[in-house]
Amino acid sequence: MRAAVATSQSAIDPLSCLELLDVAVPTPPPGWALVKVVASSLNMHDLWTLRGVGHPAEQLPRILGCDAAGYDEEGNEVVVYPIVADADRGMGDETIDPLRSLLSEGHDGAFAEYLTVPRRNVLPKPTGLSFDEAACLPVAWGTAYRMLFTQAQVKAGDKVLVQGAGGGVASAAIMLAAAAGAEVWATSRSESKRAEALTWGAAGVVETGGRLPAKVDAVIETVGEATWAHTLKCLRPGGTVVTAGATSGMNPSADLGRVFYQQQRILGSTGCTRHEMIALLRMLETTGVRPVIDRAIPLDEIHKGFQLMIDGAITGKVIVHPNHEH
Structure with missing residues (x-):
């Protein structure tokens, strides 16, 4: 073969x-x-x-x-x-x-x-x-599903920021979070990818590093160094960052003062469980998201x-x- x-x-x-x-x-x-x-x-x-x-x-x-x-x-x-x-x-x-x-x-x-x-x-x-x-689905969408619903515990009405709208995990996260009833914001350096994110269900888009209208409950982070400072600034006190990659670099400034003073939670995430993948397949069947x-x-x-x-x-x-x- x-x-x-x-x-x-x-x-x-x-x-x-x-x-x-x-x-x-x-x-x-x-x-x-x-x-x-x-x-x-x-x-x-x-x-x-x-x-x-x-x-x-x-x-x-x-x-x-x-x-x-x-x-x-x-x-x-x-x-x-x-x-x-x-x-x-x-x-x-x-x-x-x-x-x-x-x-x-x-x-x-x-x-x-x-x-x-x-x-x-x-x-x-x-x-x-x-x-x-x-x-x-298995890698990109499975990763996004676990980040959103197991790690960040996103639910209908939550505000979610997805950094780097062009990536496979990020695009999946935009669609899944929107399908679950979250208000999704997305960033990208590319005007065309920002426009695409709106068609996927994002409520709004900004350039990478741009100002959001309000703090968010959760940030889906796969970019790393280039967006990390922005991620922490956009997160509400007590909010959650879930990171599953760092395509722009692995060593951002941690801004620990902000993290502990605002009690922000930073969670790592890798892949998904078999059970989560079955749940993902069921979600796509019932919502029509593709x-x-x-x-x-x-x-x-x-x-x-x-x-x-x-x-x-x-x-x-x-x-x-x-x-x-x-």
């Missing part, structure tokens, strides 16, 4: 480290399932792996791709929960299992015609979702897709079709 494989790592030229290779169809071990991949999607995580961030070189070569939707061995339409973990080790929460592994980390990922995952990771795909839509797809490409064009991501030239998700018949 054809697969997109990380064979080396380079901070300067990450895409030179991604090769399209013919590899053997995997054989699932006991308790695992074989999934025929209809659609996957690109994530920043794949680029971090190619750049050598957070992925040990000794774990190469590795088929990349964290998201997958397709068919199980019985021909059922499925979507793959992306975290391989033991919920018991995480006290009932897979995301804090110290041995957890995202697809494409300890196990080959979804940029291939077939992949294997534990049977508990194979979930029924809602009939109202296309394969392309389902393939957007992910934004920038484009769909065949596996042979995956380098082009990643270059568009690097250039910031996409809005929404880039879908990859590993099987030629799709």
Whole structure:
């Protein structure tokens, strides 16, 4: 089968480290399932792996791709929960299992015609979702769902700020929070992405660092250094920041005086649990909310897709079709 494989790592030229290779169809071990991949999607995580961030070189070569939707061995339409973990080790929460592994980390990922995952990771795909839509959800939308509803405890009527409206997690957070009845504000340096955020349900948009009309109850933060000071200034006393990434840098000024004097809460968040992903699928079924797809490409064009991501030239998700018949 054809697969997109990380064979080396380079901070300067990450895409030179991604090769399209013919590899053997995997054989699932006991308790695992074989999934025929209809659609996957690109994530920043794949680029971090190619750049050598957070992925040990000794774990190469590795088929990349964290998201997958397709068919199980019985021909059922499925979507793959992306975290391989033991919920018991995480006290009932897979995301804090110290041995957890995202697809494409300890196990080959979804940029291939077939992949294997534990049977508990194979979930029924809602009939109202296309394969392309389902393939957007596991990482970006699962992350956004947990940030909003588990960590920040967002509810109808809350004011929520989402920093960096163009990103995959941020765009998902805008749509999910709006669907839940929150008043959502979004920032972006890009005028076109601010306009897009309004179509996704944002009540208002401002330029990055711009003044909001009122303090917010929660901030969804994936940008990091570039927006951190603004995030804390926009948060009401007792409010919550949830951070799940730092694309602009990992070392912002903490402004600890503001944090303790205003009793602000800063929570980290990574991925989602299997239960949260099931709840996310149910929410999309009942609300009609759907992910934004920038484009769909065949596996042979995956380098082009990643270059568009690097250039910031996409809005929404880039879908990859590993099987030629799709």
